[in-house]
Amino acid sequence: MKIAVTIPCYKVRNHILQVLAAIPSSVTKIYAVDDCCPEGSGDFIEANCHDPRVQVLRNPINLGVGGAVTTGYRQALKDEMDIVVKVDGDGQMDPQLIPHFVRPIRKGRADYTKGNRFYRHESLRGMPRIRLVGNAMLSFLTKLSCGYWNVMDPTNGYTAIHTQVLRELPLEKLETRYFFESDMLFRLNTARAVVKDVPMDAVYADETSGLNVRKILPEFAAKHLSRLCRRYVYNYWLRDFNIGSLYSLMGGLFLMGGTLFGLGHWVSSGLQGIPATSGTVMLAALPILIGTQLLIAFLHYDISSTPQEPLHPHLSPHQAHPE
16 A cells, blocks of 8 residues: 655754654655745755655645645645555654554554544653643543544544545645644544544654644634534434434423423522422423433434444545545
């Protein structure tokens, strides 16, 4: 299988040559994407790297990490690669792990693999506490919005994907900046692709991260809510109508009905100064309990519906991406 590596290059001049030199010989092509880098990383690579596998791609304007990765994806599709691995150029991702990311895809166990720094306790010792807490919160939001309950560390950018699955994704609609990895998971779930985590250690070099957890959490929360609603409508009402649809519908109605009934009588009792009867309390509590149980059942059904059968063995290698 022909393996390509795409590397977004933006202010990584101090590390990029070491990263390129460490790419294993099993890789066929290396795409270094100069994302309108102020340090001129594309020219720097062409002048100092003599690996014939390396091809510099240039974005005329800065598109962000997602836009740079998409540029590499498009070139990999043109070159008819089989698997594309995304590695950062700042030295935080060990290129020697590439075979570990490729193996589940090569063996037909996954369509997309991603790094997971939470897998081993020892891997978390070097992670700043704010990143640890922020990643844990983002992981839960991603599970809800994207439907992959089996993955953690959603902002991890060390990934690999089979190009036959990549052709199924609307590349022009992908987020171009820090939400790129989460948006990829949302699009992959829509296509029913299988995603697997690959354990890796957290490495922090001397670079400064542009990802401010305090600032991105509200933005990420809004985007996750949007994708949760879209995934729910598409998977449970448009694409299919199943027992999960009924669980969620009836659970929502019971919970809302019991809550409104209880609030109405609570306000009425307060205004009139007459305590509500035990029967009234039960009439409010029982629908809430039933609704909560139905929503828990829906959550259990959604978790059990995580894609398990890889797509790429069943897709035509020449199938074009639907516009």
